[in-house]
Amino acid sequence: MSQKNNKKRPKSRSWRGLFRRRSDPHRAYREKYLETLQYQHRTFDVKGLTTQGIFTLELARVFVDLGLGQMGQRPSTDPIPRFAPAQQRERHSIWEYLTSESLQNHNLAVLGAPGSGKTTLLKHLTLTLASPESLPESVQGMPRMPILLLLRDYAAIIEEEPDFSLLTAVKQELARREENIPLDWLAQDLQNGRCLIMLDGLDEVAKPQLRRQVVAWVERQMQLYRNNRFIITSRPFGYRNNPLNGVLVLEVRPFTPEQVRQFIHNWYLANEIKSAGHDDKGVRLDARQGAEDLLVRLRQTPVLLDMSVNPLLLTMIATVHRYRSSLPGRRVELYEEICEVFLGKRHEARGILYDLTPAQKKRVLQPLAYAMMLHKQREISIEEAMAIIDEPLSRVSPHTPRNEFLRMIENTSGLLVEREVGMLGFAHLTFQEYLTAVHVLDQRLEHELVQHI
Template sequence: MPLIESAIGGVAGTVIDTALKAGGAVANQIKGAYTETQAQQKAFAAAQEYVKRYDQRHCQVKVMPGLMKEPLPLEDIYTAVKLLDEQSIHYFAGLDDLEETYRAKGRRSFGLEESEPRDGIQVASAEQYLMVLGGPGIGKSTFLRKIGLEALRKNGQIERDCIPVLIELKELRDETIDLKQKIAAEFATCGFPEADAFTEASLAQGKLLVLLDGLDEVPTRNLNQVVEHIEKFVDAHSNNAFVASCRTAAYRGSHGTFLKRFTDVTLAEFDDEQIEQFIRRWFRSALDLEAGTADIYWQLLQKDEHKATKELAQTPLLLTFLCLVYDRENLLPTQRSALYGKALDILLSEWAAQKRLEQDPIYKGFHPDLEKVLLAQIAYDSFEQDQLFFLKDDIIRRISEFLADTLDAPKHLDGAAVLRAIERQQGILVERATNIHSFSHLTLQEYLAAFHIKEEGLDAELIAHHLTGRRWREVFLLVTGLQGNKAIEFLKAIETTACTYVAKHPKLITLVQWADTSTIDSLGQFNPLAKRAAAIASAIDIAIDIAIAIDSAIYGAIYSASASASAIAIYSARAIASAIYSAIAIDIDIDIASAIASDIASARAIAIDRASARVSAIDRAIDRARAIDGITSIFMTNPQLADLPSQLKRMSTIVPADEASTEDWQNWANELEALWLEALGLTQADLTFNKEEAEALQNYLYATELLLKCKDAAVRIPKQAWAELEARLLTYPS
């Protein structure tokens, strides 16, 4: 049933019932001027108008007017929210505990709650006095409007028989505060008969659901007075239901608890299920359904390269922004620095401006540009110290030092006041436990750290100290995007440092030079860098087999905690080399690296574990023979390589019997290995790496792969400069 019809049917009965049950003078005011039939007609008309106005005023969503052309009905995009008990959050956890808990989760989310989240509407229906807490843009106002919508419906999810009245507390700017008058005004504008008397009757009968939105948005000068008035009002009309909302930082930062009778709950960040649901509700036009837009967008967010973007989507406001961007451009930009910069601006200034909030007086002298520089320094310093969480006293000290060293910073500011304002106004810094803070999103911390690096000219230090640090990966991509036309110089600096990893190891120099010379005149008509990467991946496959032959325990331990550092490094190096190849040779559907030498590893496995099937070795040997066309597209043809298919077929005919000894299997594997080494022009010594060599190779390949990703993240790269740089990758001068 459409909203209007359903809601009118629901609220009209309550309105009429309230009017008819009113007693004494109130009843006389409501009923005295009309016959019972007239009163019912007027009540029905008022209910109709009330529902219509509630829909127009509170159920049309339009945020970020620059991107969103027209409002959307709340019902079309509303995604069910989940609530957490306040006591379930780690308020008393220590700094080390929070760091450990976050890193153990393995996902980009600072949410550290312990309890199972509960359905928001169910909680709102069950609780008579509810305080909904959450950060900026988490969906508090939307949730309150949805509660009102469900209360209006005849068979809605709010089971209480009530009339919802939504009051935006930011409007309480006058010294005289009268909630009853505000409620009556809501009814009067909709033509309720004798609105003042009807309000009295509704309150007396416990028929109202009063939605108090934005306690944190009350002007500071009026806050204590408003809180006191609300508490007295609730006490005087305690048989009614009340739901209030407030930003978490403002609520916790108050002296004592704001509303003592209320049950405090916190809106949980969106999880994957909610993000997907929101996307599917957003992209459900006939055109989007036909094109499968929601499916495409959701799958795009699942990719590793967009995991930082997906973290922003845990906040509904920023998810709305991301949907608007995708709706307009039909893609997620690879140059994510601009995307994240816009998301930061939304939190820093645009959201508060759009809501017409009265800013904290501190912002009269502390403008957004200065705040961004401050936050960027905090983000970078914390990243340098490998800190995701930091003590309140430490962050106040950093803010105070920043202000003391800033020429035009207002003299009246102090660190504690600035921290409070940042928490309450934008929520970019969040208190995760008592006196312990973090950024609201790791993605924003990474962006701000990158911004600081760019502004302070710290590119060289970043590359020198953090090129192979995996947690700095996103920072590198963002720094590249912020470089503008200078991005190519940043990439050249990465290349120079990458080369130093192999320069200290003659064996690695030999490997890189071999990859270049053995592929330079091969038949394949695709990127020479892809050929070199595939050659190195193929050689590493054989290196792994050699490592297994030297120490059979490596086979069993390679994926376990007991694996040696060199074994882990060499396996990682193979994966990175394959990633380089795959990223470049997008038009080639043969994974050359996996087509080489895994039959040898299979034979080793059989020699180590006799339970493995003999037929596996036969099949693999034949498969490798069939893959020779792909191999010759990578490597230059030589007599040994040309003869390899027939040799592999021969090997498949002499696979040891089931009852053969381990030694027989080892000998068979050794012969396979020798065939491959001879065909590729390598020796066993070339591919036997110690720990330092294996780790250096891993770092070299990782830096090269990161460089390629940074190229994609750049705003502009000159064609000729890139061609020259690409030609040098995975090469080493003779």
């Protein structure tokens, strides 16, 4: 992780020290601000998932730290990446990048495929820094007043008011929470380089021109508040054509087997504690037995084991296991939900709308999957794919160019992946098989399929 630096940010004061100073006139405002952040980000976000547990889980109980590494030549859009031993060796916690003496002058861009945990990572950072009395000593030397903003919430304002300030954005964020906290102290903290500014979801600014304006705004904030640290997250496509100047680009690594195990145990324990209303030896035994049962089923079901490297997919698998008791059993409902979520259902739940609905995208992809299965293809040229989707796409969106539709599916959902130049394939054979099966049922093509067996 070593990087050269010519100038260093000024050392920030001990955060514990700031809170212990009884003479600090802004202490009450700081504490109220951090309390608001805790309330806002403390829950584990499962918006947009059809199968949900009956309990709201605390993020701190479920979270497993992500592995990060410096980006290769081309970041992967694949939500279920193939195992790459070299990438697995280079895995560092976000805290390592933030506390490294050699990187203290670097802002960070964190790129990851759909469902890889980028937003959850920023929420974890926010919650950790919002509890200054429990901060580990290892993070005492870094700027640590957290600011977390979702870029999609401010894109329209930035378009109308390019000089819209970061501080105004924080005020508007607090107003949404019905909090009216004076922020003179935060302006001072920004001036003195005491903040960690996290800007989430560059890719969620859908219009390319507007995204470029948002990138320009982010770069202005990084220059204006240059003594602070910034972290920007995005899916690869949102960053590829809009790179930020002077940032260290990191890529989220897929879960390792140990991370899968840790997450499942954390998730089951959080559910059992909520279910029982208390935490004791019996509750922990029930949680351990449920987690171990799921781990056994994953090992016995290679398809699900492949998917478990993606935190969002692992959450969906764990939820189906606990609340439907249907794994490995009938997995079609799980695959249906995965396709819907990755094609936009989760974004819709967050208020992000695209020109095509998840159902419309699915109808276009079904004949593509079917044609590939008939010809026993795992990958297909972009030209061939465009010819196959021409008719179904014209029915749902006649003005959408075929190549733009394919790129949109690759970039925003990860269901299609370009593993070789000019060649597309489904991220996992399971998705291809599921979409084929739905197409066969919808079009009553069972007789044609039988002829190819």
